[in-house]
Amino acid sequence: MAHALLFFWYSGRDPFMTVRLATLFVLVASVAASPAAADARSDAKALVDFGISVAQKGLWREAIYRWEKAVETDPTYAAAYNDLAIAYEHEGQLVKARKAYEKALELEPNNSQIQQNFDLFKEINDRSSTGKDK
């Protein structure tokens, strides 16, 4: 609030100063608002990184545990949902995998890598229900 008052007080006096102050204000406001979000993302990122390292060693259940924690910590982290979906897919938990892929794409609809993973998943998943008569 004090920042805003300072900004409006100065803004009428010098146009050059107004631009500088506006930039400063935006920076200060965003830094003041974001520590919690930044902490959540950095915690989730650490979990995702660890999950990747254990998945690469074939420890998929451990990876699932880490990535489930990651999406709990930061529910807006699309990469964590993508990785979790892959792990569910590998474990044969196809319903959970689909939901996780859909969440990842909801968060990042234009992410071509997530889309590609999801397309491959659907190709396999749909096989189990093709050609059925009854």
Added chain:
Amino acid sequence: MTGAAPVKTSSRLALAAFAALAATLALACGPEFFEIPIETPIQPKLDVSAFQRVLVAGFVAGGSDDIDANQETVRLLRSQLRTKSQLKVIDADIMSLIAIAQDQRKTAAGEDAPAPTGTPPASTGHGNSPPAAGADPRAQAQPMGLPPQIRDEKDLEPYERLFANVAYWKKIGEEYQNPLIVTGTVLFIPHSITGPVVRDQDVMDQLGRHRVVSTRVYVERKGFILAPKFVFIDGRTGATMYSERHREEILYNAQQNTPALSSYFELMDRIVPDFLSTLSSQKIKGTRVLLK
């Protein structure tokens, strides 16, 4: 004017320093994605835990005369099931379902006609022994003409009633100690189409230079269509548990002389994984991208 040069140089230096810093950071952070191989387990479409044995009985087959689609399909499925399923495969004579269906039709027609002695026709083995009890009434009460030679899907339709003959399949089940019975229809027919194909042609222009030009030409292509229907029957009850249809086709240049049997196996190669996934869990290998 004289002061401009140092400013430019310093801004270039700053830009270079920034680029170097960004590159160093990117390297320090490592890649943002990792390809990883996965194996997706697919559960079987059918619960076959009640069966220890499977009888691939035979198929109503038709189409090309170049191969015996009944025999080839039975042999191929038996060998696949031996290696890729938990079920014990019963080695039995391959049933000629066309002959069996025709015998059943004759018997049904005989039952429909007024019997002078009042006694039902005697049972004589697999082919002509459809017990009346439990049988689908439609399967027996409406004898339709069964084409002796099957050329297309329409010719196959009247034979479909054979799979609804619960009593017949129950009897077969009893004979082989209640296995899972696999049967169905197989149509393997020659196929040809004429259509546009884009081809690259090497042409020489007025200056004697070679150029590749894409042209659209109409060509005839020949091949085969393979359309099997697999029917899974519970040998304990004779009832159909599940059935599924497939259709695959392959086309070659008209000049190419590919044996029918090779085409049959090429097409079956595409269908067999789906067939197996009905009975046993499969692992499908693939690659996905993990993201940071």
